[in-house]
Amino acid sequence: MEVNKIILGEVFAYAFSFKQEDVELFAKATGDYNPIHLDSEYASKTMFKTPIIHGFLGGSIFSKVFGTIWPGEGTIYLKQDLKFLSPMRANHSYLAKFEVTEVFPEKNRALVKTSVFDDDRICIAGQAVIIHPTKL
Amino acid sequence: MEVNKIILGEVFAYAFSFKQEDVELFAKATGDYNPIHLDSEYASKTMFKTPIIHGFLGGSIFSKVFGTIWPGEGTIYLKQDLKFLSPMRANHSYLAKFEVTEVFPEKNRALVKTSVFDDDRICIAGQAVIIHPTKL
Numbered sequence: 001m002e003v004n005k006i007i008l009g010e011v012f013a014y015a016f017s018f019k020q021e022d023v024e025l026f027a028k029a030t031g032d033y034n035p036i037h038l039d040s041e042y043a044s045k046t047m048f049k050t051p052i053i054h055g056f057l058g059g060s061i062f063s064k065v066f067g068t069i070w071p072g073e074g075t076i077y078l079k080q081d082l083k084f085l086s087p088m089r090a091n092h093s094y095l096a097k098f099e100v101t102e103v104f105p106e107k108n109r110a111l112v113k114t115s116v117f118d119d120d121r122i123c124i125a126g127q128a129v130i131i132h133p134t135k136l
Numbered sequence: 137m138e139v140n141k142i143i144l145g146e147v148f149a150y151a152f153s154f155k156q157e158d159v160e161l162f163a164k165a166t167g168d169y170n171p172i173h174l175d176s177e178y179a180s181k182t183m184f185k186t187p188i189i190h191g192f193l194g195g196s197i198f199s200k201v202f203g204t205i206w207p208g209e210g211t212i213y214l215k216q217d218l219k220f221l222s223p224m225r226a227n228h229s230y231l232a233k234f235e236v237t238e239v240f241p242e243k244n245r246a247l248v249k250t251s252v253f254d255d256d257r258i259c260i261a262g263q264a265v266i267i268h269p270t271k272l
Binding site: 022023026029031032034054055057061063064067068077079080081082083129 | 152165167194214
C-alpha cells in the first residue's frame with residue numbers, strides 16, 4: 001500500500017510485542033548482556049521482579065516503523081529522544097504512537113512525537129526528526 | 137574490576153565495532169528489515185553507496201556500556217537523546233565517549249554526554265540520564 005504525503009497533525013499507531021527470543025537476539029547483536037534482561041533469577045532480586053527488555057529494543061520500534069512502514073523506505077533518521085518511563089517486558093502487547101508535530105516541506109523533514117504505551121501507561125516518550133524525499 | 141564512584145567531569149572511552157552478522161541479528165530482533173542495512177545492491181543506489189548499520193544498533197553501545205561496564209550492573213537508564221550525524225558501517229572501528237556533565241548525588245543520578253566517533257568525525261551525539269544506586 002502506497003503511503004501518501006505525511007501531513008501536520010497526522011497520527012499513526014502500530015501495535016507490537018517482543019518475544020524473549022528477540023531479547024536474546026538483541027543481546028547478541030549489541031553485546032548488551034545485562035542480566036536484568038536475560039536472567040529471571042537475577043531480575044527477581046531487583047525492583048523489576050521479572051526481566052525487562054532493553055530500552056533500546058523497545059525504542060527500536062520507532063526506527064522499524066519509520067524505515068519500513070510509515071513513511072517507509074527512503075526515510076533518513078536524524079534524531080531520536082528517548083525517555084524510558086516504565087519498564088517493558090517480553091510477551092506483552094504495546095502500542096507505538098506517532099504524531100507529526102511540525103513539517104518543514106522545503107527540507108522534506110518532520111518533527112514527530114513518538115511514544116510507546118501499555119494501555120494508558122506510557123513506557124517510552126520522545127520525539128524524532130526524520131527526512132523523507134517524497135512523502136514529506 | 138570494581139568501578140569506584142563516578143564523579144563530575146569523569147570521561148570514559150570504549151572502542152567497538154559491529155559485524156554484518158550483528159546487523160542481521162539486530163534486524164531479526166527488532167523486525168527492522170530496512171534494506172539500507174541489509175542489501176548491498178539496494179544501498180549502492182542510495183546516497184550511502186554501501187549498507188549502513190541501524191542507528192539504534194550504533195546507539196545501543198551506550199546502553200551496553202552503562203548496563204554492563206561503566207557504571208555497570210545495577211544502572212537504571214532514564215533518558216537518551218540521539219542525533220544521527222554520520223552513517224556507521226559494519227566492520228569498522230568506532231570510539232564511544234562518555235563524559236559526566238552533571239551529578240545529582242542525592243538522587244544517585246548523572247547527566248552524561250554520549251558520543252560515537254569515527255576518528256575525528258562524530259557519528260552519534262547526545263546525552264543520557266542514568267541512575268546507579270552505589271556508584272553515583
